[in-house]
Amino acid sequence: QVQLQESGPGLVKPSQTLTLTCTVSGGSVSSGSYYWSWIRQPAGKGLEWIGRIYTSENTNYNPSLKSRVTMSLDTSKSQFSLTLSSVTAADTAVYYCARFSCSVGSCLPDQDWGQGTLVTVSS
Amino acid sequence: DIVMTQSPDSLAVSLGERATINCKSSQSVFHSSSNENNLAWYQQKPGQPPKLLIYWASARESGVPDRFSGSGSGTDFTLTISSLQAEDVAVYYCQQYYSAPRTFGQGTKVEIK
Numbered sequence: 001q002v003q004l005q006e007s008g009p010g011l012v013k014p015s016q017t018l019t020l021t022c023t024v025s026g027g028s029v030s031s032g033s034y035y036w037s038w039i040r041q042p043a044g045k046g047l048e049w050i051g052r053i054y055t056s057e058n059t060n061y062n063p064s065l066k067s068r069v070t071m072s073l074d075t076s077k078s079q080f081s082l083t084l085s086s087v088t089a090a091d092t093a094v095y096y097c098a099r100f101s102c103s104v105g106s107c108l109p110d111q112d113w114g115q116g117t118l119v120t121v122s123s
Numbered sequence: 124d125i126v127m128t129q130s131p132d133s134l135a136v137s138l139g140e141r142a143t144i145n146c147k148s149s150q151s152v153f154h155s156s157s158n159e160n161n162l163a164w165y166q167q168k169p170g171q172p173p174k175l176l177i178y179w180a181s182a183r184e185s186g187v188p189d190r191f192s193g194s195g196s197g198t199d200f201t202l203t204i205s206s207l208q209a210e211d212v213a214v215y216y217c218q219q220y221y222s223a224p225r226t227f228g229q230g231t232k233v234e235i236k
Contacts, residue, residue: 061224
């Protein structure tokens with residue numbers, strides 16, 4: 001059974017860069033059929049899909065965040081990461097990592113999720 | 124982006140009664156190559172990540188009780204809880220995974236009357 005665990009700073013100052021890491025256990029981030037995604041949720045609000053990564057050359061970001069987002073994989077550590085630059089208070093949220101699978105011609109929704117990590121943007 | 128709109132925003136249902144949540148997408152999420160609607164339903168309880176209940180609009184995820192069912196096609200979908208249990212109190216979200224960015228409905232809060 002795969003498990004995903006987010007880690008990173010709980011507090012980031014405005015205008016700085018946020019970096020979160022998701023560690024995958026019970027599976028490999030280099031598994032050919034899985035895609036790795038980030039989703040966030042401000043307190044008391046709904047879910048926002050940030051983007052996903054398949055390989056370092058195959059990423060897809062939400063256009064609303066695209067100019068500030070970078071995702072990467074570290075297969076040696078079975079981790080994938082999210083970097084969000086120039087953060088503001090509006091980026092304060094619980095950040096989740098998740099995975100979904102795809103086969104020929106079709107994908108599934110995000111089936112496996114981490115527990116989430118709260119990131120607060122404040123000076 | 125595909126906009127997902129749920130109704131109602133909240134509902135209160137008596138234990139054992141039926142709960143129905145609607146979800147409408149701004150464009151069809153039917154994927155012709157798979158012949159499936161790329162629509163999922165999630166349940167989220169306080170302090171927990173969302174849990175996948177339904178995918179392909181009507182396929183129940185493994186381990187999900189059969190009182191949860193999904194229906195609909197194209198742009199209009201429904202999640203039904205046939206007999207509400209106390210443990211079903213949660214916020215429910217629909218999600219389209221037809222195209223990027225994947226988008227969610229605003230959520231429907233289900234409570235006990």
